[in-house]
Amino acid sequence: LPAEGNRDPRRVALIKAHVMPKQYLAATGATKVVLLSRHPFDAIWAEFQRRAGLFAPPGRNNSHVHVLDALGPNLRQLFARYALCMACKWALYALAHDALPDVLGLRYEDLLRDDRAVAAAVDFLGLPLDHRRLACARHLAYDPAVRRAKAGLDVAAVFDRSLACQAWHRIVANPASRRLVDRFDYRPLRFECDPPKPFAECATLNSRAGNCFATVTHGSLRTAKAQDARIRRERSGASPADEPPAADSRPRGQRRRRPPADRPARRARRPRPLR
Numbered sequence: 476l477p478a479e480g481n482r483d484p485r486r487v488a489l490i491k492a493h494v495m496p497k498q499y500l501a502a503t504g505a506t507k508v509v510l511l512s513r514h515p516f517d518a519i520w521a522e523f524q525r526r527a528g529l530f531a532p533p534g535r536n537n538s539h540v541h542v543l544d545a546l547g548p549n550l551r552q553l554f555a556r557y558a559l560c561m562a563c564k565w566a567l568y569a570l571a572h573d574a575l576p577d578v579l580g581l582r583y584e585d586l587l588r589d590d591r592a593v594a595a596a597v598d599f600l601g602l603p604l605d606h607r608r609l610a611c612a613r614h615l616a617y618d619p620a621v622r623r624a625k626a627g628l629d630v631a632a633v634f635d636r637s638l639a640c641q642a643w644h645r646i647v648a649n650p651a652s653r654r655l656v657d658r659f660d661y662r663p664l665r666f667e668c669d670p671p672k673p674f675a676e677c678a679t680l681n682s683r684a685g686n687c688f689a690t691v692t693h694g695s696l697r698t699a700k701a702q703d704a705r706i707r708r709e710r711s712g713a714s715p716a717d718e719p720p721a722a723d724s725r726p727r728g729q730r731r732r733r734p735p736a737d738r739p740a741r742r743a744r745r746p747r748p749l750r
Contacts, residue, residue: 482503488597488600488602489509489596489600490503490505495567495568495571496508496571496572496575497571506577507577507578507579507599507600508572508575508577508578508579509578509579509581509596509599509600510572510578510579510580510581511581511582511583511586512569512580512581512582512583512655512659513582513583513584514583514584514630514659514661515561515562515565515642515646515656515661516558516630516634516639516642516663516664517630518561518565518583519557519558519561519562519565519642520558520630520633520634521623522561523543523554523557523558523691524541524542524543524623525541526557526688526691527541527543527691527696528541530692530693530696530697541623542623543628544628545628546628546633547699547700547702547703547704547706547707548703548706549698549699549700549702549703549706550696550699550700550703551633552699553690553691553695553696553699554633555638556690557687557690557691558634558638558642559638559641559642559645560686560687560690561687562641562642562643562645562646562677563645563648563677564687565646565652566645566646566647566648566649566651566652566677567649567677569649569651569652569655570649570651570652572651573651573654573655579595579596579599580655580658580659581595581596582659586616590609590613593609593612594609630664631664631665634664636666639663639664639666639668640663640666640668640669642663643663643666643668643671644668644671645677647671648671648677649677
C-alpha cells in the first residue's frame, strides 16, 4: 500500500505495528495507540495462510493473498500446533496493551461494515475528518494485491471442537484478554467449551526457545504436504509416478542441482606425474 513502512509524521497519522508495545513505542515515540483486534480464530487462520504463501511455488507466493483450499491430516496437525501457539500470543498481546494509558480498541469486523470505526480512530487522534480520504482508504482495502479471496476452507472448517476449545482456553487465560473478547463479543465459533482453567503454558511462551512462526517453515510445510500426498495416493490406489512432481520453491541459489539421469558419471582425473 502507498504508506506501507512510512514513519514520517508529516505523511502518516498511524504506524502499523505487529510487535509488542515495548518495541514499537520505543521505536516510534507514539503517545496514543489504536488496538485493532480481529476474532482470534480468523486472525490465526489468515496468518497461517500467509505463512504458507511465503513458501508457495513461484507465481503463487503472494503471501498476503495466498489461500489454502485443502488440509490433509499432516497439514492439519501442523496448523493445530501453530494455532495453539498463536492463541497464547493473542492473549499476551491483549495483556501487554491492557496497561497502556491511552488506547482505543477497534474491531476489525467493524471496519468492514462501514466507516464509523475509521472515523472513531480519526477523532481519537485529534485529526480532521476528510471523507475523500475515507473513500480512498476503502478503495485501497479492496485492492486484489492485498485482499485475500475467500478460500474453499473457511475458519469453521479448520477449527474442530477440540482445537477450538483448546485455543479458546489459552485466549482467555488472563483477565485482560477475557475482557477484550467479552467487549468485542467474540465466541469460540459454534462450540460450547468448558469453563477455562488456569493455563501455565501461555505465561512461559516468551521464555521458550523459538516462536510460533518457527512452526511453519519451508521444511515443515513440504514434509506435511508430501505425507498428505502419499496418503491420498494410498487411498486412491495410485502409484507415486502418477503424482505431479513437487516444485522447489526455495530461492534459486539454495536449490540443489541434480544431474540428468542419462548423463554418464564423470571419471576421476588421474594425477599428473611429478617432473
